Amino acid sequence: MDKYYQSLIAEKNTLEKLIADTAEDEVIDLMSLQARLANINQKLKEMPEKFPEPARIKLTFRGKPVIKSHGIFAEFGTDIIAKFIDVITKLMPEKSSDKMLITSTAQGSFGFILEEYLSPENSNKSSQALAHAINQSQLVFEALLKSDDELADITEGMDKKTISAVKSFLDKLANEEAVCTFNFKEKVFKFDHIAQVKSCSERLSITNIKEDENISIFGEFLGLLPNKRTFEFKIKGSNELITGKISPSILNPEKINSIINHEIEIKVTKTTVGRGKPRYLIIEIPSILN
Known part of the structure; x- marks a missing residue:
């Protein structure tokens, strides 16, 4: 690493320690140290990206x-x-x-x-x-x-x-x-x-964050954004639509596009925080896509 950069970092660390050790009622000393620290921080911001x-x-x-x-x-x-x-x-x-x-x-x-x-x-x-x-x-x-x-x-x-x-x-x-x-x-x-x-x-307690795992849902995919790993799914026998994300464990989520509007079964984890709306995470897709 560049020696000039190292010297700036060392001086920055020293000033931060001095500021931490200076009593709050020593206003003039604090202002002086903080001004020097601000100057060092500005020099570091202006350093090339390689440092x-x-x-x-x-x-x-x-x-x-x-x-x-x-x-x-x-x-x-x-x-x-x-x-x-x-x-x-x-x-x-x-x-x-x-x-x-x-x-x-x-x-x-x-x-x-x-x-x-x-x-x-x-x-x-x-x-x-x-x-x-x-x-x-x-x-x-x-x-x-x-x-x-x-x-x-x-x-x-x-x-x-x-x-x-x-x-x-x-x-x-x-x-x-x-x-x-x-x-x-x-x-x-x-x-x-x-x-x-x-x-x-x-x-963050288990009574407030409720998680139901391995839930089977029947219906059809209406849309998919594979790059964002998000989906929209219509539940069979109702007009209810759910949206959610696709688990990182599922590879090639773009394959789901081949079964859009086909009736299938998916397995999800349903998470509800407090009184918020449920979040869905697909953990298993139809075996025909594997």
């Missing part, structure tokens, strides 16, 4: 485990970071080797800077999969504060392990009476109070 900046998260906490901007209880800090990283990992493709480093502490009240690890052999290439997973995790948290249908849109297709990982992170916050703020790129998400965290955790 990409690694994905970076600022994750801070407030509540009982946090002693203002001075520190955080170690047991809580290590456990909550592990649970947060587990959420990111679960949202990434299987067997991903992408990892993150804790590079410094952060104020607000207290937290950490997590940064993508760029190994020597991959120093000129940041991970799109990791950045996507981080962004997706932020969208999940945001959706937890929205309607049932909006939450269903985001969690549709997520496996139970991923949803369980998100709930485990929220449960840890709630049990320890803490809240968090999550900064990634230009976006900021935060929980305002403990009751909000508890409510979000409850929305």
Whole structure:
């Protein structure tokens, strides 16, 4: 990696640590450090694409485990970071080797800077999969504060392990009476109070997200978008239309176009979030297409 780029990253990390260690009432010192950090960030933005900046998260906490901007209880800090990283990992493709480093502490009240690890052999290439997973995790948290249908849109297709990982992170916050703020790129998400965290955790419970697996439905396909892996299906004996997605395990979904308007049986997983409308995922198509 270019030495100039390395020096900018090193200076950025140093400034972030100094800002985290500077008391909030030391206004002039903070303003000076923040101005220098803004200048470094601007230089990094202007760097050629061959020297990409690694994905970076600022994750801070407030509540009982946090002693203002001075520190955080170690047991809580290590456990909550592990649970947060587990959420990111679960949202990434299987067997991903992408990892993150804790590079410094952060104020607000207290937290950490997590940064993508760029190994020597991959120093000129940041991970799109990791950045996507981080962004997706932020969208999940945001959706937890929205309607049932909006939450269903985001969690549709997520496996139970991923949803369980998100709930485990929220449960840890709630049990320890803490809240968090999550900064990634230009976006900021935060929980305002403990009751909000508890409510979000409850929305991910098995009583609120109901999943019925291996349901047989008879009818006919009316349309298909193979690239988006979405379908429209009319149920036999009624005018009811359902739409949904096709499981990644089904290869060559475009074959379905050959049986449009033919009466067939499909097998789906039906998921309902709260009072939202059901979501359907095709898990098995007619054997004649195999």
